[in-house]
Amino acid sequence: MSAPTHTVTNQPPPLVGYDIYAADAALVEGVARHASPEALPEIRTELSELGKAAGSAQAQRWGTQANTYPPVLRTHDRYGNRIDEVDFHPSWHRLLGHAVSAGLTDAWSRPDGHLRRAAGFLVWTQAEAGHGCPVSMTHAAVPALRAEPALAAEWEPRLTSRVYDEELLAPGVKPGALFGMGMTEKQGGSDVRANTTRAEPLAADGEYLLTGHKWFCSAPMSDGFLVLAQASPGRGKGGLTCFLLPRVLxxxxxNVFLIQRLKDKLGNRSNASAEVEFCGTWARRVGEEGRGVPTIIEMVAATRLDCATGSAAVMRQAVAQAIHHAAHRSAFGGPLIDQPLMLNVLADLALESEAATTTVLRLAASYDAATDAERQFRRIAVPLAKYWVTKRTAALTAEALECLGGNGYVEESGMPRLFRESPLNSIWEGSGNVQALDVLRALQRDPQAFDAFLREIGLSRGADHRLDAAVKSLLTELADLTSLEARARRLVERMALILQGSLLVRFAPPAVSDAFCASRLGGDWGVSFGTLPHSLDLGAIVERARPTA
Structure with missing residues (x-):
């Protein structure tokens, strides 16, 4: 019973029981823009079903429980036998099972597969982000495995299956499988060429025994892993090589897969990340000896796009919560959403979110196009998006949390979980410096990639004078080759903003593109969110981004 003074008023209702897909205009329009007309009705139906599931009270409860009760490592059974298993809360398995059954590990077997999968990933991970890690790696392992056709024929049907089984069983017994990845070691981090894990060849061609460690092994409960190790010179030329390591033989x-401990991470707490040791661990070679980085980079490129897509999902959910709160909360004599300063903040957040969503959908559609021109475009655009979208997520999420005031700082609001998740993707699969240097390498070594980037942004030439001026300034900056590495972040930031501006000018409503170009490219913007020019149509921007339960 409540005390007489405890009357609850002026509290927003939960944002629950709504279609996350249908409530996101930028996402709906982006899917329609890039999908083939014959596949679009089916894609809309799939995404709406997934959106309703993600917006349900049940899925939100699963997300809360999976993070409240994080995974637990069991190194031994009761008799002292080494088992190295990770126990998860049932809600984790429900989230992961739903993702697999929705086809989020398969972009390879259907028309518009990458577009529909990216859109689904963006929708479903708004319910809970941690389980997106094994979903992403399983999807991304396919192109790397294709470097070894026999392995691809064996494993690809399992990775693209819509059947989820949490038990550790022999690969031939399970109808589906999940993949993890182990690249970094404690002495090297992103410098994987410094890896010390050894691979000794066995008599059978393509089989090796691995000895060494991995400082970060993602999703250690998976059925298989792509790892890097130094092959000893012998039958082959040796050197850093990619291997498929099955969890069960x-x-x-x-298999010998010794989980030393689970990482105690800032966020992403539902998902297990581990330190593992290999000691005579059986593995099969993927690709040629000494070609480990070029082989596994196919997986890394796909997971980097997923990092940007996952960050776009965090952004969208943070913006949806902030706008929903402001629409139902009154202060200073009226709804928060009608207060000019709050409206400015919300509009600024909505711009950032829409730019991120539009960018990742364009890149997903690029994979479906499967042309040389699109491949060259991705060579620059993927690390650009990985750098900028993931970098912006933490700042946006912090501001969105502040829109809820003290309520946003309380765990029950869900905002602290989003905030803890927000820096993750800027670190995973290569931090900001790694992405910036990757763009620099592409500019210096692959002129066709830069030409493809210029062709893309050139599609909006003449549509906005601020965008045109930004492109001209970029070309001037690129003409100066002195201290290029020291200027890499500045350069990559400018390129990312120009790409986003170009996409919004072409595809977004005028209110959105005008505000983006005025603030991000025209210089009429402060150092924090909520500093858009007051003359813009801020109300239209916020209304477009407003979720409807």
Missing amino acids: PDGTR
Whole structure:
């Protein structure tokens, strides 16, 4: 019973029971823009079903429980036998099972597969982001495995399956499988060429025994892993090589996979990340000896796009919560959403979110196009998006949390979980400096990639004078080759903003593109969100981004 003074008023209702897909105009329009007309009705139906599931009270409860009760490592059974298993709350398995059954590990077997999968990933991970890690790596392992056709024929049907089984079983027994990845080691981090894990060849061609460690092994409960190790010179030329390491051997016995501990992370707490040791661990070579980085980079490129897509999902959910709160909360004599300063903040957040969504959908559609021109465009655009979208997520989420005031700082609001998640993708799969230097390498070594980038942004030439001026300034800056590495972040930031501006000028409503170009490219913007020029149509921007339950 409540005390007489405890009357609850002026509190927003929960944002629940709504279609996350249908409530996101930028997403709906982006899917329609890039999908083939014959596949669009089916894609809309799939995404709406997924959107309703993600926006349900049940899925939100699963997300809360999966993070409240994080995974637990069990190194031994009761008799002292080494088992190296990770226990998860049932809600984790429900989230992961729903993602697999919705086809989020398969972009490879259907028309518009990458577009529909990216859109689905953006929708479903708004319910909970942590389980997106194994979903992403399983999807991304396919192009890397294709470097070894026999392995691809064996494993690809399992990775693209819509059947989820949490048990550790022999690969031939399970109808579906999940993949993890182990690249970084404690002495090297992003410098994987400094890896010390050794791979000794066995008599059978393509089989090796691995000895060493991995400082970060993502999703250690998975059925298989792509890892890097130094192959000893012998039958091959040796050097850093990619390997497929199964968790359970074909005869049903466990491979040697010693989980030393789970990482105690800032966020992403539902998902297990581990330190693992290999000691005579059986693995199969993927690709040629000494070609480990070029082989696994196919997986890394796909997961980098997922980092940007996952960050766009965090952004969208943070903006949706902030606008929903402001629409239902009154202060200073009226709804918060009608207060000019709050309206400015919300509009600024909405711009950032729409730019991120529009960018990742364009890149997903680029994979579906499967042309040389699109591949060259991705060579620059993927690290650009990975750098900028993931970098902006933490600032946006902090501002969105502040829109809820003290309520946003309380765990029950869900905003602290989003905030803890927000820096993750800027670190995973290569931090900001790694992405900036990757763009620099592409500019210096692959002129066709830069030409493809220029062709893309050139599609909006003449549509906005601020965008045209920004392109001209970029070309002037690129003409100066002195201290290029020291200027890499500045350069990549400018390129990312120009790409986003170009896409919004072409595809977004005028209110959105005008505000983006005025603030991000025209210089009429402060150092924090909520400093848009007051003369813009801020109300239209916010209304477009407003979720409707």
